[in-house]
Amino acid sequence: MASKQIGVLTCFIAITALAFRPCASAVPMDGGWSNGGATWYGPAKGAGSDGGACGYQGAVDQPPFSSMITAGSQSIFQDGKGCGTCYQVKCTGHESCSGSPVTVVITDLCPDATCQVEPVHFDLSGTAFGAMAKPGQADMLRNAGRLQVQYTRVACNWNGLDIAFRVDAGSNANYLAMAIEYESGDGDLRAVELKQSGAAAWAPMQRSWGAVWQYKSGSTNLQAPLSVRLTSGSGRVLVASNVIPAGWQPGRTYRSVVNFGGNHA
Template sequence: MALATRVFPSLVTFVALACFALRSFASVDYDRKPSGWSVAGATWYGPPNGSGTDGGACGYQGDVGQPPFNSMISAGSPSIYESGKGCGSCYQVKCSGNPFCSGNPVTVVLTDLCPGGACLEEPVHFDLSGTAFGAMAHPGQADQLRNAGKLQVQYSRVPCNWHGVDIAFRVEAGSNPYYLAVLIEDEAGDGDLSAVELMQGGGGGGWAAMQQSWGAVWKYNSGPPLQAPMSIRLTSGSGKTLVASNVIPAGWQPGGTYRSIVNFS
């Protein structure tokens, strides 16, 4: 019995020390990677103080330099571009491994695809506009940070907040009475879309599915001539739905932009 009394405290001590070591290791590992942030690579393209390139693989054209995007945009690696389904999604990015990094996050919207080169070296990569890349720097040090060329950054998917801007629909060139293609932009919240549907004037035919054409452009092929006005129902990436009633008016024209009075909250 005396032997057992000596052995039992030793066993308890060993187990306690092992548990303490495991807790300490877990704590260190958690602190190394803050919750909600993941690691990616980042480069920049276009003019140093510009908005990447006009348009890009989402089709936003010169809108990338206008409100609400304001040149704070990025091309994304295929993993986040998702064949165009990622167009319009918003991310916070920040850097800290360079002396010119402020460490403060900046918000960018995905407007383009970065298909090769450095964009395939990591699972996720952001090819930022010169403006967005420089915005990660300390005040007055944007040029010095851009000189780095490539950085490791942390990123987090965030809701888009367009501060009162409603969703816009631009009718694409080539649209006609039997074919409609619209670029959809400025979706708040998720920023991206998983489905788009069309209802023609009168609503007798109900909702008809549109197909993603490319980037942020969705299309509908009609048998009989299209009947305006037309409403469009949007489903966001997380499944929220929203109807832009009669947003494509009678007398619509290719090249015209028609802004709704709704947006995701």
């Protein structure tokens, strides 16, 4: 079976005395720690904004994101190219810092001046910011407001969850837009291509905004099922065959049966 239609994505989240652990696990990609800044936004125990500039919408406070997300300065958001990338972030300069890293996913842009002080800045959800604290001291750490942190980019590993394609509610017979979610490995996408049923060639899709890609077929109706070819940020290629089925509907999510490997190549 080439695709699975889903309404709610689930995965197993380990709960410890320290914090929720996201499904993205850490395989180092950049080889070391760098210095940056961190703040937090939204509810103290929430997921920051309602979806943010990547277009993940309400998924950010549901498994597998589970509110362990962050807005990034433009240097890591990169006009949406950084959507879905994973980082480990840790703090040590405050008495409530545990010194242990937490893994977060870029889901939003932090555009204001607060995030321009350092070259790289993480505006974490309240949940993720508090997860850097010692047990029982999350509120004390959030009261600090702003921290200097260390960060490193890591490979995303969604623990067996396959890539999902959430079709935008504005899609129709000759226009398809979809948010692409849960890419393991690099986490980001360099290119997305679409192949219609019976077509010999792949057609490029354009990044609409954030993690949302679009294709306009003009006056010709799209011929489903549709296959999608993904090229990750490091150039790895993956095909989700017939992932958008005949009879697809706007607003529905379709999950492939494929994903990139967890290790960066």
